[in-house]
Amino acid sequence: MTRNPVEKNSVVEKAPVAEKTAVTLLGLGAMGTALARTWLAAGHPLTVWNRTPARAAALAPEGARVAKDIADAVAASTLVIVCLLDDASVDEALAGADLAGKDVVNLTTSTPVQARARAEWARACGARYLDGGIMAVPPMIGVPEAGGYVFYSGSRDMFEQYRQTLGVPARTTYVGENAGFAALHDVALLSAMYGMFAGVAHAFALIRKEDIDPASLAPLLADWLVAMAPSVHQTAEQLRSGDYTTGVASNLAMQVAGTPTFVSTAEQQGVSPELLSPFFALMRRRLAEGSGENGKEGEEGLTGLIDLLVH
Secondary structure (H helix, E strand, O other): OOOOOOOOOOOOOOOOOOOOOOEEEEOOOHHHHHHHHHHHHOOOOEEEEOOOHHHHHOOHHHOOEEOOOHHHHHHHOOEEEEOOOOHHHHHHHHOOOOOOOOEEEEOOOOOHHHHHHHHHHHHHOOOEEEEEEEEOOHHHOOOHHHOOEEEEEEOHHHHHHHHHHHOOOOEEEEOOOOOOHHHHHHHHHHHHHHHHHHHHHHHHHHHOOOOOOHHHHHHHHHHHHHHHOOHHHHHHHHHHHOOOOOOOOOOHHHHHHHHHHHHHHHHHOOOOOOOOHHHHHHHHHHHHOOOOOOOOOOOOOOOHHHHHHOO
16 A cells, blocks of 8 residues: 555644835825835735824724834834935934934935935935835825836845835836936936926817817827837937937928927917927027038937937
């Protein structure tokens, strides 16, 4: 008779379950609360603090430990994540806190200069530092299919150590050891977004007084913007090569010649051209100053306008 290799009284050892990283979260606005709930749902021990205690207390039934003050919150975990209103709020909240030996992740919206200064401040406090730029709104947090993610910059070792924990609320994208790069990527992408919104606002304004359903224009507009989006790759390659004429289908001279039509149409529709006029002015200036290389004035596309913006 074949014997079972596992005797009746033998003990089968289970693989140890990895402990979830303990997290301290400072700041429970809409974004902070969304972050908190994803870490709690994933089983991470979470200590929370908020200037308004009621917001922290609301998370206690979900398993969060509510710190009595900043000192208590910081002492609770090695990983301290900050998500406050602005850079001044970070100063105020962490003034006097003992951050020696802590790993600080700052998800507070800031400028690149502020982020670099905050990294130096953290080092002076004896802490490691990561800066973050959140490319999501609160409803996207904890919903992978929503497409949200967070830029991180600063200590690479620290990012690698906490990559899994930081990836719980949203996908992570590390952009370099320069602490200001996360904020810079964040603002660059959001600036492009607002430029797009400006164009969309102008487009809808043009039809506002006409018998045209905005809902009928919306899909056409969305599809057109999607079709134009890949042009950013050509712009990037032209900036890298320094040749702004490569692959240009509609040159600057041709585009400048067409701008009066856009301005006239706006005037005839009773729409202010103020969202378009600054860009058109840059186009005319670039053409007037002589664009292109080897006598190819006007043969480049729009990439040269970027050089006019950089001081």
